[in-house]
Amino acid sequence: MKAISFGGGVQSMGLMVLAARREIPHRCFLFANVGHDSEDPRTLDYVERVAAPYARAHGLDLHILDRVTRSGRRETLWGRLMRPGSRSLPIPVRMPNGAPGTRSCTKDFKIAVTGRWLREHGAGPQAPVEVGIGISLDEVARASNRHVEPYERITYPLLDLRMRRADCLSVIADEGLEAPAKSACWFCPLKSRGGWSELLRDRPVLFERACELEETLIARRAALGRDPVYLTRAGRPLAEAVGAAQDELPLDVGCDSGWCMT
Structure with missing residues (x-):
């Protein structure tokens, strides 16, 4: 096979x-x-x-x-x-x-x-x-x-x-x-800052759910007396770290390969 x-x-x-x-x-x-x-x-x-x-x-x-x-x-x-x-x-x-x-x-x-x-x-x-x-x-x-x-x-x-x-x-x-x-x-922490910005701009409902996930993980860690964790490398909550991306240029640029098993 x-x-x-x-x-x-x-x-x-x-x-x-x-x-x-x-x-x-x-x-x-x-x-x-x-x-x-x-x-x-x-x-x-x-x-x-x-x-x-x-x-x-x-x-x-x-x-x-x-x-x-x-x-x-x-x-x-x-x-x-x-x-x-x-x-x-x-x-x-x-x-x-x-x-x-x-x-x-x-x-x-x-x-x-x-x-x-x-x-x-x-x-x-x-x-x-x-x-x-x-x-x-x-x-x-x-x-x-x-x-x-x-x-x-x-x-x-x-x-x-x-x-x-x-x-x-x-x-x-x-x-x-x-x-x-x-x-x-869609909530992978390996997503680039630009990828998060595009998610906020194009699919805000998913972005809000990602914020919900991050908040849940932070609260769970706090209850255990542990440091917070985030979905970006900015060291602060997703909603604070990411702004909506600008409209896309009419040109296919950048890498679109997946991170896992693709």
Whole structure:
């Protein structure tokens, strides 16, 4: 088996187009959904409206996977963070000095979820599955950060093909498909200041919910006698640290690659 870890972003959609053209040998795509309340709504919409129909039309298997607990309950990242009494901090929140904390969100809600599916379908130390990751040439430094599990063998098809993000956008456009948005949780603390400003400007309801999350985490930490944590490196609450972005220029600029498994 050869599978692609599909995040719904530009690079992974580029890989899907390459697979449809049989320029790479992968036919299986695994999208670990961290939750309807956690994934960026634009990504979920794109997967349902564009990626899934495209996969079906070209004989590709796109599997949308959820995290399921031992009790059979479907768990989301937002749900874990906001659960009453929870002390879990799986996202890389920012300390008062701006430094990011440790995180387990990618491992728990992406790697473990796809890994469980792979093992259920025959993967193991004696028969590892080749898992393709959508890291392009312009972000090659990310390729060394992926932990390898015994049941998998990690490959980087875009690096092998010397493809950059712009090349992925080109192959997507060549198919007559719209380009996907950045794939990441909408409340991820790794979001840039500009990304938060755009969220405030374009999707204020989500921005308000991010402020709610931050306030909840701060209050929870205070009750435990611990320092506050934030969603930006500014060392102060999100609502104070971020102003709305200016209107976008009529030019597609900047990096749109996701942070996790895309």
